[in-house]
Amino acid sequence: MARIGFIGLGNMGGPMARNLLKAGHEVLGFDLVPAALEAFVAAGGKAAPSGVAAAQGAEFLITMLPAGKHVRDAYLSQSGLAAACAAGAVLVDCSTIDVATAREVAAAMPLPMLDAPVSGGTMGAENGTLTFMVGGPEAAFAKAQPILAAMGKTIVHCGAAGNGQAAKACNNMMLAINMIGACEGFALAEKLGLPHQVLFDIVSKSSGQSWAVNSYCPVPGPVPASPANRDYKPGFAAALMEKDLGLAQQAAQGCGAAAPFGAAALAVYQRFVAAGGGGTDFSGIMEMLRQG
Numbered sequence: 344m345a346r347i348g349f350i351g352l353g354n355m356g357g358p359m360a361r362n363l364l365k366a367g368h369e370v371l372g373f374d375l376v377p378a379a380l381e382a383f384v385a386a387g388g389k390a391a392p393s394g395v396a397a398a399q400g401a402e403f404l405i406t407m408l409p410a411g412k413h414v415r416d417a418y419l420s421q422s423g424l425a426a427a428c429a430a431g432a433v434l435v436d437c438s439t440i441d442v443a444t445a446r447e448v449a450a451a452m453p454l455p456m457l458d459a460p461v462s463g464g465t466m467g468a469e470n471g472t473l474t475f476m477v478g479g480p481e482a483a484f485a486k487a488q489p490i491l492a493a494m495g496k497t498i499v500h501c502g503a504a505g506n507g508q509a510a511k512a513c514n515n516m517m518l519a520i521n522m523i524g525a526c527e528g529f530a531l532a533e534k535l536g537l538p539h540q541v542l543f544d545i546v547s548k549s550s551g552q553s554w555a556v557n558s559y560c561p562v563p564g565p566v567p568a569s570p571a572n573r574d575y576k577p578g579f580a581a582a583l584m585e586k587d588l589g590l591a592q593q594a595a596q597g598c599g600a601a602a603p604f605g606a607a608a609l610a611v612y613q614r615f616v617a618a619g620g621g622g623t624d625f626s627g628i629m630e631m632l633r634q635g
C-alpha cells in the first residue's frame with residue numbers, strides 16, 4: 344500500500360481520492376475549500392493543512408485541479424511541493440490542462456511527472472471506471488499504473504510528457520465536431536419530414552455513423568440511455584466541452600496545426616454556453632442548432 348498525497352478534492356478529485364482509500368492506500372488530502380476537505384475526512388481520509396503538507400513523504404503526489412494556472416501555481420509557485428515528497432516519488436497531474444503547461448511543469452520538476460487527464464466524468468470517478476491518458480517517462484508510468492488502476496479501468500500510456508493532454512484534446516475536439524454533425528443531420532431530417540428513428544436506423548449502420556450518433560444520440564428515442572432522453576441533464580457538461588475545445592485550439596495554434604472545424608466547434612459551444620447552456624449536456628446543442 345502506498346502513501347499518497349492528493350491535492351484538489353472537488354467533483355472529480357473527491358471520489359478519486361475515496362477510491363484510493365477504498366483500495367487501502369494511506370491518503371493525505373488538501374483542498375482550498377474546507378467543505379471538500381471535510382467530505383474527504385468523513386470518507387476516512389486524513390486532512391493536510393497545505394499542499395506541501397499533503398506531499399510530505401508521499402510516494403505519489405496526485406493533483407486534480409481546475410486549469411493550467413492552478414497546476415502551474417501548485418507545482419511552480421508554491422515552493423517545495425516536489426521536494427517534500429519521498430525520494431523516488433512520482434508526480435501525477437490528472438487535471439485537464441493545456442499541453443504546453445503540462446510539458447513546462449514536468450520539465451521543471453526534480454521528480455518524474457506524469458500528465459494523466461481522464462475521461463468518464465463524475466460517474467466514472469465515483470465508480471472507479473475512468474480512462475487515464477498518460478504522458479511521461481515509461482518507468483514512472485509503470486510505477487503509477489497500480490495506483491491509477493484503483494481509480495480507473497482503462498489506462499493508456501501515450502508517450503512523452505504532455506501526450507496525455509494531447510490525446511484528450513484531440514479526442515474531445517473530434518467528439519465535438521462529430522456531435523455537431525449529428526445534431527445538424529437530425530435537425531435537417533426534422534425539416535425534411537424524416538423521422539428520427541428512421542434516420543438513426545440508417546445512419547447507425549452506414550458511413551455517417553459515429554459514437555455521437557450510435558451511443559449518445561442527441562435526439563430522444565433511438566438510444567434510451569443518452570442525455571437527450573432526460574432533458575439533456577449531463578453527462579458531460581457543455582462548459583467542459585467548451586474548455587476542452589479551447590485547449591485543442593491553443594494546442595493547434597502552438598504547433599501550427601490547421602483545425603478550422605475545431606475552431607468552428609469552439610464558436611458553437613461558446614455561443615451555447617453564453618446563452619446559459621454551460622450546465623447542460625454537450626449534446627444539448629441539438630436544441631440551439633435546430634433553431635439555426
Ligand code: NAD
Nearest residue numbers: 351352353354355356374375376408409413438439464465
Ligand atoms: P472542481 O472545481 O470540482 O474541483 C477542483 C478542486 O480544486 C476544487 O475543490 C478547488 O477548491 C481545488 N483547488 C483549486 N486550486 C487549489 C490549490 N491550489 N490547492 C488545493 N486545492 C485547489 O473541478 P472538477 O470537476 O473536479 O475538475 C477537475 C479537473 O478535471 C478539471 O481540469 C476538469 O477539466 C477535469 N475533468 C472534469 C470532468 C467532470 O466531469 N467534472 C471530467 C473530466 C475531466
